[in-house]
Amino acid sequence: MKSLQIFEKSQNKSGPYLIFLVNRIQVLFMPLIFQKYLIHPYMIVVIIVIGFVSQLNLYILSKCWKSSYLTEGAEGISKLFGKRMIRLYAFVGLFFILIKMAIFTLGYSDILHQYIFPSINNNWLISFIFLTSLYLASKGMEKTIQFVVIAIISTFWIIFIFVPFLYAPMSSIHDLYPLIPTDSSMFSWKGVLLIWSSLSGPEYLIFLKPWLKHDNRQFMYFTIGNLISVLEYLLLFIVAILFFGSNYLSKTLYPTIDMVKYFQSPVFERIDIIVISIYLFYIVFALALFLLFFYGLSRIAFAKWNLQPTRKGYLFCSAVILSSFLILYNFSWKSAYKDFLGLELAIVLSSLSYLIIPITLWIAIKRKKVVK
16 A cells, blocks of 8 residues: 655744634634524623633643643654543544534535535535545645645635624614623523634644644744634624624524625625635635544544555545535435534534543643653
């Protein structure tokens, strides 16, 4: 079997890469937020509070980042948990990552199908997105990490096109009240979990420790990335409330895309098509990164991390992922159970991973120091 050099590295990437990675992974679900859980103005305060809690979580993760065990990759983590436990964790992680990949890929393909290519079968759109990401991932982890620069240059400016909505004639400050729920029935735990799960993703960056420089400023990089993400979510939600209002917002599936449709330009007739198309750079990057995470975890799960990656194993994992996407789309995404098998399952799994992984790592590292 021919070996594949996808996990090789020539040099460690500097700190700004960590800022870009944290931010882009945290805003992964930004255009896919189903606003029926985020419709009341008090969610502005909830976003800020969850942002602070996320910061505490990232503080724990930055403490773990300093451990030499993470620098050793799978071998180092196996020293923390033992080979049997790390294989068990890897099997569970495969399911978590698969669902996360499926949700943002199917969500984006749904947007493409609904707004740009209504006559094209969505299965072909899903396959095209996946094969494009497969090509990027085949270039290796190092090239994929570098691609985050292209992804952020291509997509970061999109958030600024929503700023004019803040000053639109129909916008009223009264739409942002009340900031505290006046009725217990207004409070939504699903909305809180949605915000927490939307800020998840940095916990998977522990897999990238061997490719990133260690300069004792990881917490600062995490903080900057998290702050930018929270500000983006705040701007997006405030604009959506001002534009749609709480009553109509709950009836809009993709409010961010619907708002862009109202922009007019003397040059471009459909600005929303341009924004959706450019967002493909971001989706391809994220999917390629998580594809490599999935393949790396599968090698740990089957106790092959000491062996060279093979083309056969990489393609087999890719086939499993693509097949799962198509099965999930055709048998549940279009059905009445879309909410449970789609968004709600992703919310629960992402929330759990973001809460459990940093704390579990921190406890394991502390216990290892005590044993020594």
